[in-house]
Amino acid sequence: MPADLAVIGLGPLGLPLAQAATAASVATTGYDPDPHAVAELRAGRPPFDGGDGSLTAAGIRRMLSAGFRPTTDDAELGKVRTAVICAPTRLGEDRALDLTAVGEAARALAPRLRPHTTVVLESAVSPGTTEDFLRPLLEAGSGLRAGQDFHLAYSPSRLDPGNRRHGVANTPKVIGGLTPACTEAAAAFYGRICEKVVRARGPREAEAVKVLESxxxxxxxxxxxxxxxxxxxxxxxxxxxxxxxxxxxxxxxxxxxxxxxxxxxxxxxxxxxxxxxxxxxxxxxxxxxxxxxxxxxxxxxxxxxxxxxxxxxxxxxxxxxxxxxxxxxxxxxxxxxxxxxxxxxxxxxxxxxxxxxxxxxxxxxxxxxxxxxxxxxxxxxxxxxxxxxxxxxxxxxxxxxxxxxxxxxxxxxxxxxxxxxxx
Missing domain, CATH: 3.40.50.720 (NAD(P)-binding Rossmann-like Domain)
Known part of the structure; x- marks a missing residue:
């Protein structure tokens, strides 16, 4: 059965999202280029030790039994209606943000991107990244136009590791789409796993939300x-x-x-x-x-x-x-x-x-x-x-x-x- 969602990047940012989506009965595929991480997940083990009890072996096994499918095969990305990029971002030696992992995720997704797919970026980035960096990569690799052929949006992650009161489901989700239709498409997806969705004027405003909060x-x-x-x-x-x-x-x-x-x-x-x-x-x-x-x-x-x-x-x-x-x-x-x-x-x-x-x-x-x-x-x-x-x-x-x-x-x-x- 085709998945509804692909979470791209199964680290501390992406795996909790996949867990929340699976718990909400959203058919979810998890893509990560790291074969070790995927092998650990398939074996029912967390690929990293968060230590806060939110991602346990038992929890991973529940995700798998509910239909979660971790993979290194980017062909699986062409079978979903929503793709969320949760690639890690770090500072480079010149103090600029290293978007290498985001670029790799975009290049893996772009050739598989189908019309009407909703693509959301959750990685920590500076305002303008969704439009100026991610959009051209997706359009060049797919031949599709963002805002016309597929939906594109940004949603800042609000994960707080170790927080026992607030998780993905009960933390309001901010969304800013390239167009109003993009925002509504992303809101429709997140509405399935989050109790409240907050609409920003656009992706730059949503990106700046993360900056302001942090x-x-x-x-x-x-x-x-x-x-x-x-x-x-x-x-x-x-x-x-x-x-x-x-x-x-x-x-x-x-x-x-x-x-x-x-x-x-x-x-x-x-x-x-x-x-x-x-x-x-x-x-x-x-x-x-x-x-x-x-x-x-x-x-x-x-x-x-x-x-x-x-x-x-x-x-x-x-x-x-x-x-x-x-x-x-x-x-x-x-x-x-x-x-x-x-x-x-x-x-x-x-x-x-x-x-x-x-x-x-x-x-x-x-x-x-x-x-x-x-x-x-x-x-x-x-x-x-x-x-x-x-x-x-x-x-x-x-x-x-x-x-x-x-x-x-x-x-x-x-x-x-x-x-x-x-x-």
Whole structure:
């Protein structure tokens, strides 16, 4: 039976979409050029370890039994009514966004594209990419015209790995089509798997939605990080400041500092937009400043660690340092852009003897060297000269850790007040 949907790119962006579509009884084919990823899926195993419980072997098996078909055969793309491109995007060495994977996905789809098919791009891109980059590739490879022979739209991904309340189905879906008919075609598809669809004026507006959402959080985290350094220097308890400020019922939303910013979208969007801004002749200063502030935090955490050790009569060189939580956010094993790696490398450069614990990450390497994983958390904390909490996973008993640890630096303000040194 022909599939209704092809999800192109079965990574952390595409696979949850395929899972949601399958759960909504949408016949779904998953295409990925990586034979290993497809083989893992066919065997009923997730091809990557998100660690948040959303993509388990049991869940993959349920998808397969419901008709999900992973494949490396691009001929399957010619049998669907809707194709959603979920290819990864990364920053290149010149700070421009690398659209290689999006281009490869478009070239795989274009020769198979049939009239009346709806094509949607969900990858994180800068405004104009759907029209100026994706559209010409699809039209040249298919001989069809977007907006006339097939529908083309952009829909920003709003995935939040580890979020137990909001997933694909109950998060409003923004859609911007090349034409009103394109928007309605995409809305008709997403209406089958999402509770609410929000129509943007066009693809550029929908692309800019992702930029605004990501940078809203990124800039506010930078403000919180800058306040953390400032308050520490003047002897003010920032965490108490935030606790009090968030009682204001209007005009304020609480953001908290941390060791840095990671993830699939947040650290990328400000950079590629600031690059785009420079190419237009002016810098986007707010984003560049946020990048500068957030980028300093791993170094600041290292400095605070060395200072704490020194204040307790120990040198960073030779000190036993235990890092807790090396993923980029709590309750997931996803390490994309995690600041833990830079914190660890800087501590190594100071001569510290590192170990780590993370319930979702079973192997971890830094600077090409494996970092020992602590088997018994409390024993490791008791033996370490310094324990640094980077991610407050729900499984951590922070009160108990504060009692066991010789010295605890909490970079997230998650431990009970007075139980640890806070960022």
């Amino acid at each position: 940078n809203y959080r990124y800039v506010n985290i930078a403000l919180a990080n800058e306040m953390a350094v400032f308050c520490h220097d003047i002897g003010v308890d920032l965490w108490d400041v935030v606790r009090c400020a968030e009682t204001k019922p209007f005009g304020f939303q609480a953001f908290r500092p941390g060791p840095g910013v990671g993830g699939h979208g947040v650290p990328i969007d400000p950079n590629y937009i600031s690059y785009k801004g420079r190419s237009l002749g002016y810098p986007l200063r707010m984003m560049e400043l946020a990048q500068e502030v957030n980028g300093r935090m791993p170094r600041y955490v290292t400095q605070r660690s060395a200072t704490l050790l020194n204040e307790h009569g120990k040198s960073a060189r030779g000190a036993r340092v235990l890092l807790l939580g090396v993923s980029y956010k709590p309750d997931t094993g996803d390490q994309e852009g995690s600041p833990a790696r830079e914190v660890a490398s800087r501590l190594m450069e100071l001569g510290a003897q590192l170990s780590y614990h993370d319930p979702y990450v079973h192997e971890w390497s830094v600077l090409g060297r494996p970092v020992p994983r602590a088997d018994c958390l409390y024993e490791a904390a008791a033996e370490a000269d310094l324990t640094v909490l980077l991610q407050p996973h729900r499984t951590y008993d922070l009160q108990g850790l504060a009692v066991k640890a010789q010295l605890l630096l909490d970079t997230r303000g998650a431990s009970p007040a007075g139980a640890a040194h806070r960022l």
